[in-house]
Amino acid sequence: MSGASVSLRSVGKSYAGRTVLNGVDLDIAAGQFVSIIGPSGAGKSTLLRLVAGLDAPSYGRIDLCATGHKADVRLMFQEDRLLPWRSVLGNVLLGIKGRKQDAGRILNAVGLQGRESEFPVGLSGGQRQRVALARALIHEPDLLLLDEPFGALDAITRAAMQLLLEQLLVARPRTVVLVTHDVEEALLLSDRVLLVKDGGVARDLIFDQPRPRHRGDPALATLKEELLDGLLTAERDLAAVARIETRMTT
């Protein structure tokens, strides 16, 4: 299986005295597609940023392991973060010398052939995220980290992007960690779903339905209900805490 494996050993992170992650242990096998869901502020994005190496953990150890070379990690954000002063091609080739043909091939794969010389300002939200995806994939990363990449897109564009991502991963498998708050997206795409709350992994669910999956699948629907319940309890807990806190301050 291609891709990098990830291991976290009692990883914790706190910002300004507030604990966000509290001793997380996690192993992700090479080539696995893992989705992380959880209530807002539960530390999903923090976990991803730690794995990406953008932030250092307060304590604990994170290892990436690829066969034969240093694992290449690419990150895609909710905002496309395209450089507005660079053309589509220039954005895809960020940090790369030459390789115009590869860029053309990958832009072809994300359905943006013929748009190479345009500036991002003329593209729609979905097209911009396609460019961001192409920019990540041209590096052939062993580990692809996706921080709610389709969260800001409309429902139809999002469905199209999910399909595109799945196709690209079938063609070239790699390890993927997707942070999302769309439970259905998690179940459609991943081999494993993690529910993160209270600074740790509350549920770890292996989901090996055959692909391609369909939204109407009963197995998917049952799991979706169950996970949503888990999420809602978490949100209710948060709301209760907030109520107690306001009562204490007033």
Next chain:
Amino acid sequence: MTDASLLSRPADAAAAALAAGRTETLPRASEPVVTVVADVAGPSETAGSRVRGLAWRSLLLPWLLPLGLLLVWQFLSATGILSTAIVPAPSDIWDAARQLAARGELQHDILVSLRRVAIGFSIGALGGLQLGLAVGLFESLHDLLDRSLQMIRTIPHLALVPLMILWFGIGEEPRLVLVAMGSLFPVYINTVGGIRNVDPKLVELGKSYGLGRAELIWSIILPAALQPILVGMRYALGVAWLTLVVGETIASRDGVGYLVQNARELLRIDIIVLAIILYAIAGWLSDLVTRLIERRLLRWHPNYADRVKA
């Protein structure tokens, strides 16, 4: 219910008045109400000719006011309402310009002034850019230099004229130094500000894509700061011309400023007004050039994408 009780309840009164006054104009629920928001026959020639019309309008309209003023001015002078002892007629100024041009003085003075602005501005703007980059990019240099530079900035640079004459004599140097000093700080401040306001998310992106320090500056920080830097340059160019006007009154033997000095001594109002018009044209032209550069460099920017203006 009596009238008095109606009046004592203003809400009811208003509702009653509304009902009485408006029922006739209100449509019945069953009637469809059609509001025409737009009715365009089709994207025919009209659209194209309208765009062309707009282009012409933005090309011609800015000239309407100066040309109109010129005509009124000429009319007032010709009829004697405006004494030529106070302000000469446009035709007189034109004659003076032709005479000066025939002797080669006008071209020479304009070229000399242009050259002074070009040299002084280049030195000042380049210096401001370099200082701004250094201070904006390196925290330690910011701590070391910024306060001193801000202090120097607050000195009106024209107050240094006597000092400049003492230091450099009355040759070209004091003029160039003054123009350079005037151009330096607008560029410096806008460069530092531009760099400090670069979106940290883009910088983070660049780092996570393995860009080295030099490439990060060249590919992300500089382009992101380009717009404020160019604004600083435009402003600096204005200051450069302003400084030159003062600088050329210091014992100069050529340049547009000298033209004014000389004309004042000879009581040639027409030449004085001519020089003022020359300054206006020079300012407008240099602004035009910087804006063209801006449009080229910032063509990716939504605000500059398709604005054609001079």
